Amino acid sequence: MLVTQSTYVTLDIGSSSVRVMVGEVRRDSVNMIGVGEAKSRGIKKGAIVDIDETVNSIKEAVEKAERMINASINHVVVGITGNHIQMQRCHGVVAVSSEDREIGDEDVNRVMDTAQVVSIPPDREIIGLVPKQFILDSRDEIKDPRGMIGVRLEMEGTLITGSKSTILNMLRCVERAGLEIADILLQPLAAGDVALSEDEKALGVALVDLGGGSTTVTVFDQGDLVGTRQIPVGGDHITNDISVGFKTSKEEADLVKLNNGHAYVPTASDEEDDSFEVSKIGSREQQLFTQWQLANIIEPRLAETFELVDKEIKRMGYDELPGGFVLIGGSAKIPGIMELAEEIFDQNVRIAIPDYIGVREPYFTNGIGLMLFAHKHMRIQGKDLSAKLSQPGHQEQQGSKQVKREQVKKETPARNQSGGKGSVKDKVSNMFKSFFE
Ligand SMILES: Nc1ncnc2c1ncn2[C@@H]1O[C@H](COP(=O)(O)OP(=O)(O)OP(=O)(O)O)[C@@H](O)[C@H]1O
Numbered sequence: 001m002l003v004t005q006s007t008y009v010t011l012d013i014g015s016s017s018v019r020v021m022v023g024e025v026r027r028d029s030v031n032m033i034g035v036g037e038a039k040s041r042g043i044k045k046g047a048i049v050d051i052d053e054t055v056n057s058i059k060e061a062v063e064k065a066e067r068m069i070n071a072s073i074n075h076v077v078v079g080i081t082g083n084h085i086q087m088q089r090c091h092g093v094v095a096v097s098s099e100d101r102e103i104g105d106e107d108v109n110r111v112m113d114t115a116q117v118v119s120i121p122p123d124r125e126i127i128g129l130v131p132k133q134f135i136l137d138s139r140d141e142i143k144d145p146r147g148m149i150g151v152r153l154e155m156e157g158t159l160i161t162g163s164k165s166t167i168l169n170m171l172r173c174v175e176r177a178g179l180e181i182a183d184i185l186l187q188p189l190a191a192g193d194v195a196l197s198e199d200e201k202a203l204g205v206a207l208v209d210l211g212g213g214s215t216t217v218t219v220f221d222q223g224d225l226v227g228t229r230q231i232p233v234g235g236d237h238i239t240n241d242i243s244v245g246f247k248t249s250k251e252e253a254d255l256v257k258l259n260n261g262h263a264y265v266p267t268a269s270d271e272e273d274d275s276f277e278v279s280k281i282g283s284r285e286q287q288l289f290t291q292w293q294l295a296n297i298i299e300p301r302l303a304e305t306f307e308l309v310d311k312e313i314k315r316m317g318y319d320e321l322p323g324g325f326v327l328i329g330g331s332a333k334i335p336g337i338m339e340l341a342e343e344i345f346d347q348n349v350r351i352a353i354p355d356y357i358g359v360r361e362p363y364f365t366n367g368i369g370l371m372l373f374a375h376k377h378m379r380i381q382g383k384d385l386s387a388k389l390s391q392p393g394h395q396e397q398q399g400s401k402q403v404k405r406e407q408v409k410k411e412t413p414a415r416n417q418s419g420g421k422g423s424v425k426d427k428v429s430n431m432f433k434s435f436f437e
């Protein structure tokens, strides 16, 4: 396989699945070359509860992807999400350095660095910075000041921070799985990049990620991400409800959900032809149910979830979002979900599915988002986030990966000392500069 500069590996560590995606990005198009998926055993409600199990799931997913691409994976771009994420306004100002007073990359980098020199509590870590506008000698609303002439450059933006311990626990799992972290990206921000149009983001839109253990709602307005909240309810709760309602095992409840599920009672089928058998737990007895009966279990749970989403949006200060609602995540696959969401939100609703061969599922939107976002970073900043894939069979390279894994283990404690080289901040301080596109 030809390894190009534009090959990326992304890692989405979810409550249901850990997904590794390998793709080649050319301009804005992705050629998916490998996907590895493993059942997630160490994550509950979107948070790591068991390091070893999480490491094993990551390794399993990576190995599956490695087999598919016939190369070994060393570097990954990791998505992060959760309620520990916070935003705060930030501001930086610098004197333009070059003699001819033309703003260059260096000035932009410096002003963004100074904006990050703010006092944040010791238990928090900067994940990224989203510039809102640049101000050059009192001229404001500048999107990209490079090439302009001026003396004093300012930047106003949003600083994204996360809980240091949550980030470090995640990094630790990734490193223990033998991987190096090319970058950490705020997953909903990256997903928003592929799932939402510029118009939607300008008007005000909610991106709702319906996962397994959680639902994440992220609001974009006037082009910017304004807030993200994670609700600890997802598709796994639906499975539980089915298991209780139909008195059947969780495994069977999950199959019933995937094969016969429907989210909207008024359009669910009550025909005998669409009925299905479910075994009763602890007995050989088979029970017959219709899709309508199943929808009567699924709908209330999803309706409750959407009401919680609505509450979070109101808490962020939004009564109305003219850009509507966009659904992603595995649970967005349940038929009838759009109708139910439209009824509850009283807004336009659509499901965002990546339009690339091999990943046309709403649970791949996060991974594709991370990939395209990472690519933009690299192009704009000359930052190398691409995957260092090595061909298997080359004894040397295989060996060097082994060594790397050992080194990673040894390096891990040092990484915990904040502020030092290799700290999270160090890794991610240049994030989100893709704004310049
Ligand atoms: N065809 C389908 N119909 C109904 N539900 C589905 C379907 N496919 C997947 N799901 C559900 O989607 C959920 C998993 O979604 P996803 O993979 O986006 O979650 P995750 O990212 O692992 O979890 P989280 O985002 O909560 O951490 C599971 O509950 C699964 O049962």
Ligand SMILES: [Mg+2]
Residues within 6 Å of the ligand: 013, 014, 015, 209, 211, 212, 329, 366
């Ligand atoms: Mg998810």
